[in-house]
Structure formats: C-alpha cells, structure tokens
Amino acid sequence: MAASPGTLQRVTAELSARAAEHDRTGTFPAEGFETVRRAGLLTATVGRAHGGPGAGLAETVRILRALGAGDPAVALVTAMTLFTHAAQARLGHWPEDVYEEVVAESSRRPVLLNSLRVEPELGSPARGGLPATTATHVPGGGWRLSGRKIFSTGAVGLRWMLVWARTDEDPARVGAFLVRADSPGITVHPTWDHLGLRASRSDDVEFHDVLVPEGHTTGLHTPEEAPSRDPVTGSWNALGLTALYLGVAGAARDWLTGFLHERVPTSLGAPLATLPRFQEAVGEIEASLTGAEALVDGLAARVDAGDEEAVARAGLAKVVGTRAAIGAVEKALSLTGNRGLASASPLQRHYRDVLCSRVHTPQDDTVLVAAGRAALSRAAPPSATPHP
Known part of the structure; x- marks a missing residue:
C-alpha cells in the first residue's frame, strides 16, 4: 500500500x-x-x-x-x-x-541496515580493489572479523552492518559479512566532521576479532569468480538517492518562495515576489526541478516494469537530477544574498546538504565516461578499433 x-x-x-x-x-x-x-x-x-x-x-x-x-x-x-x-x-x-x-x-x-564498504587505503570499492578488512575462519564454525571502515553512514544507529571483507583463505574470497552492531569487538569512532549531512554520523567503524556466526555471509566468491554487478540494484541506488536530493532542493525552493513573499524592501513597498526578475528566476528553478523529478519518476516506474533501457539510464538520471538540485539551491542563494547564507537560514544548510549528492556512487565521471564511450561506439565505423 x-x-x-x-x-x-x-x-x-x-x-x-x-x-x-x-x-x-x-x-x-x-x-x-x-x-x-x-x-x-x-x-x-x-x-x-x-x-x-x-x-x-x-x-x-x-x-x-x-x-x-x-x-x-x-x-x-x-x-x-x-x-x-x-x-x-x-x-x-x-x-x-x-x-x-x-x-x-x-x-x-x-532497525537500520547499511553496507560498510569504504576503507582508508582502498577508498570506494566501486572503483576496484580488494578490502583490507579480513575474516579468519574459526575452527568449529564462524569467522573472526577485523578491519576498519570509513564513511559508515548511520554507524551509531545501525542494528545490522553488511561488512565487505576478504577471507584469509588461499585463494581469498570476498563478500559481505552480516554483523549485529551490538556484537563485542565493534568500536564506532566519532570521526565525521563534514560540511553537509552532519547528522548522518558517517563515522569510522573498527572491528577487532568480531565473531560472525557460520552462514552469516552473502555472496562469498574469489575475485576471479566475481559476479557482474546487479544493474537493478545500481538503478535503485542512483534514482533513490537522486530523489532524496531533489527533496532537499524542493525544501530550498519552498523556503525561497516564502522569503520572497515576506521580504518587503522599503524602497519597493511591495514583496520581492511581485518583481518579474524574481518570478522568472523562481520559474527557472521550478522548470529544472520539475524536469528532473519527472525523469526520475518515469525511469523508476519503468525499472519496476522490468525495462532494461530504464535501468541502463539510471546513472545518467543521477547526473541530470543532482545537477538540477545543486543548481536550484545555488540560484536560490544568489537571489537571497546574505540572508540565505546566514547561519539561521535553512537555505545554507540545504546548500551544504545538496552538495553531498556528488559523492555517492555512481559518480559523475564514471557515468559520463561510460555514456560517452557507448555513444561513440554506436557512431563508430565498422573498422574502428576502440581505444582502451
């Protein structure tokens, strides 16, 4: 329902x-x-x-x-x-x-759930590499998990952590270990000191010989046997997070329109909302957000219907949608000046938060390089050899 x-x-x-x-x-x-x-x-x-x-x-x-x-x-x-x-x-x-x-x-x-994948040396595993976090098999069953994860969103409030780790076997296997957050040996370090999304508490989490019961794993495989990434899962991530930041931009727009009605300069004797310049600027924000929301909503419905083309376009929709969201809040700030940047104004918070949209996977460069290569491949003559 x-x-x-x-x-x-x-x-x-x-x-x-x-x-x-x-x-x-x-x-x-x-x-x-x-x-x-x-x-x-x-x-x-x-x-x-x-x-x-x-x-x-x-x-x-x-x-x-x-x-x-x-x-x-x-x-x-x-x-x-x-x-x-x-x-x-x-x-x-x-x-x-x-x-x-x-x-x-x-x-x-x-009951909050999240995957913990990013590490200090590795960075984001979306760009390749193996985790340093290691699971050692315990005689009689189970694993002992040790390592450190960074940017662990919601760490202090999670109930279950899906920890990406490698086994100490030869050859090593890689997968997610299902860890209850109240398990002995887990320490959350309050390292999160960020410009935006400050309350997300994306802190470091350290695991020291944390016992993981036998069978509390998903997708263990050797690097050579690694399955291809599930594109539907990727489309959920791309479109869902884009929608979140469009929500931030929508809140910024709503604050802006209220401010423009309330702000009555003595030299004007009327609200700023009555001026065509502000009306046009708000119209540009509305056009940008409406188009981005329609794109995300439409692709999401098509993903639900099993449309593979929609799944493939989700990354591009993230680029379009997050750029629209950031641009809308930036324009709102340009219209309000010092009042929008004041610490008491929610607009500066919305701006700090919406900038975080850029760091989520898939990131713009990855999406655009793939899209550009695909477009160039479609237009290439039959004899052309693609550059690696």
Missing part, C-alpha cells in the same frame, strides 16, 4: 522541525527514525513473502523525496535500509532465519 500524500507531508514536517538542531550539533536523529517507522516507511520495501508491502522503486522515490525535504540525514540512512530490504526481496541473499529476525524486530523499533 502506497503512503498517502498526507502521511508524507506529516513526516516531512516532523523531520524538518528538528533537522536544523541535529545539523548544528551533529547529533544522530534517532527520534526521526521512530517517526519514519511509525509511518510504515522504514519497512516499505520488505517483500510480500515476509509480510511487507513490497514497495517498488517508484514508491521508494516518492518516500525518499519527502524525507529528503524534511531531514536528508534521516532520508539517507532510511534509503540504505530500504535498498537492503528491496535487494533481499529480489535476490534473497540473507539467511532466512536471520532475515526473519530483522523483520520481526522492525515491527517494534527502528
């Missing part, structure tokens, strides 16, 4: 009321996840086989845009949780008993 517009508006308002304080203090917005859970949004993508609504990508995009408008830190951790449930509904990687535990607990409290 899809969330009603009224439900999404209410949740957005509740999150927005506390977002500035969490941003100022850098504190994790725990109560925000309870708000999202009570509204049924945190488990929206749990599959019907496990008693969930089984929401698709189009519904997830609606949810994340609303949450992004309220508090993008809550939205980002929620996105990771929703993506994990959706992947389980499609691919079924988790052990059945473990996942049933996750679903059962989710009815009583917020």
Whole structure:
C-alpha cells in the first residue's frame, strides 16, 4: 500500500522541525527514525513473502523525496535500509532465519541496515580493489572479523552492518559479512566532521576479532569468480538517492518562495515576489526541478516494469537530477544574498546538504565516461578499433 500524500507531508514536517538542531550539533536523529517507522516507511520495501508491502522503486522515490525535504540525514540512512530490504526481496541473499529476525524486530523499533564498504587505503570499492578488512575462519564454525571502515553512514544507529571483507583463505574470497552492531569487538569512532549531512554520523567503524556466526555471509566468491554487478540494484541506488536530493532542493525552493513573499524592501513597498526578475528566476528553478523529478519518476516506474533501457539510464538520471538540485539551491542563494547564507537560514544548510549528492556512487565521471564511450561506439565505423 502506497503512503498517502498526507502521511508524507506529516513526516516531512516532523523531520524538518528538528533537522536544523541535529545539523548544528551533529547529533544522530534517532527520534526521526521512530517517526519514519511509525509511518510504515522504514519497512516499505520488505517483500510480500515476509509480510511487507513490497514497495517498488517508484514508491521508494516518492518516500525518499519527502524525507529528503524534511531531514536528508534521516532520508539517507532510511534509503540504505530500504535498498537492503528491496535487494533481499529480489535476490534473497540473507539467511532466512536471520532475515526473519530483522523483520520481526522492525515491527517494534527502528532497525537500520547499511553496507560498510569504504576503507582508508582502498577508498570506494566501486572503483576496484580488494578490502583490507579480513575474516579468519574459526575452527568449529564462524569467522573472526577485523578491519576498519570509513564513511559508515548511520554507524551509531545501525542494528545490522553488511561488512565487505576478504577471507584469509588461499585463494581469498570476498563478500559481505552480516554483523549485529551490538556484537563485542565493534568500536564506532566519532570521526565525521563534514560540511553537509552532519547528522548522518558517517563515522569510522573498527572491528577487532568480531565473531560472525557460520552462514552469516552473502555472496562469498574469489575475485576471479566475481559476479557482474546487479544493474537493478545500481538503478535503485542512483534514482533513490537522486530523489532524496531533489527533496532537499524542493525544501530550498519552498523556503525561497516564502522569503520572497515576506521580504518587503522599503524602497519597493511591495514583496520581492511581485518583481518579474524574481518570478522568472523562481520559474527557472521550478522548470529544472520539475524536469528532473519527472525523469526520475518515469525511469523508476519503468525499472519496476522490468525495462532494461530504464535501468541502463539510471546513472545518467543521477547526473541530470543532482545537477538540477545543486543548481536550484545555488540560484536560490544568489537571489537571497546574505540572508540565505546566514547561519539561521535553512537555505545554507540545504546548500551544504545538496552538495553531498556528488559523492555517492555512481559518480559523475564514471557515468559520463561510460555514456560517452557507448555513444561513440554506436557512431563508430565498422573498422574502428576502440581505444582502451
């Protein structure tokens, strides 16, 4: 069952009321996840086989845009949780008993899930390489996990961590180890000191001989046997996160329009909203965001319908959508000047948050190089040899 517009508006308002304080203090917005859970949004993508609504990508995009408008830190951790449930509904990687535990607990409290993949030396594994985090097999069953992950979004509030690691075998295997966050040997280091999304608490997590039970793994394989990346999972990530940041830009637009109605310069004797210059500028913002939202919504619906072309275009939609979001907030700042940059103004917070859209996978350069090569390949003469 899809969330009603009224439900999404209410949740957005509740999150927005506390977002500035969490941003100022850098504190994790725990109560925000309870708000999202009570509204049924945190488990929206749990599959019907496990008693969930089984929401698709189009519904997830609606949810994340609303949450992004309220508090993008809550939205980002929620996105990771929703993506994990959706992947389980499609691919079924988790052990059945473990996942049933996750679903059962989710009815009583917020159960936050995220994959921990980035490391100090490796950086993002999306660009290749093997993790330094290592799992050592324990005689009699299970693994001992040791290593350090950085940029671990929501670390202090996670219930389960999907930790990307290598085994100490020869040859080594690589995969995700399912780790309960209250397991002995886990330390969350408060390293997150960022320009934007301060409340996301994307801290470092250190694992020291953390015991992982036998079978609490997904997708273990040698590098040579590595399966190709699931493109549908990639499209969920690209379109879902783009929707989140379009929500941030929408909140900035709404603040701007309110400001333009309230601001009455004495020299003008009328609100700034009455001036054609401001009307045109707001129209440009509206056109940009409307086009980006339509693109994301349309592709999301097509992904749900199994359209492979839509899946392939999701990365480009992220480039288009996040650029539109950043551009909209930048234009809003140019229209408000010092008032928009004041620390009391939400506009400066929206700007800091929307800039974070650039760092998520897939990043612009990766998407554009692939798209450019594909376009050039289509136009190349039959005898042409592609450059490596």
